[in-house]
Amino acid sequence: MVAPTPGKAPKKAKRPGKVRHVPERTCVACRTTKPKRELLRVVRTPQGRVELDAGGKKSGRGAYLCAKYSCWDLALKKQRLEHEFELPALPAEDREALLAFMATLPPDT
Ligand SMILES: [Zn+2]
Secondary structure (H helix, E strand, O other): OOOOOOOOOOOOOOOOOOOOOOOEEEEOOOOOEEEHHHEEEEEEOOOOOEEEEOOOOOOOEEEEEEOOHHHHHHHHHOOHHHHHHOOOOOOHHHHHHHHHHHOOOOOOO
């Protein structure tokens, strides 16, 4: 009888695919809750500018939108961002920039 050899215990590998707590945010257009990283953040800066915050790191009040043309279209047409940021209107320049960004989004399937 051979005693079972303990051998080298395999190191407990961290499971790469394991998801822990995922912060979620709601799209201001379609009101769908999604993981924050799947949404695009628009920020109202302390200077009163409204801009896309690609890195999600800018300070200011944020609003989230799906990376979908339809959500941006709705948000811009229905003044959802203005509502979210409590602004009477987006600065024209910023609105232009957001519209230009929207044009790069894929249309919904
Ligand atoms: Zn959406």
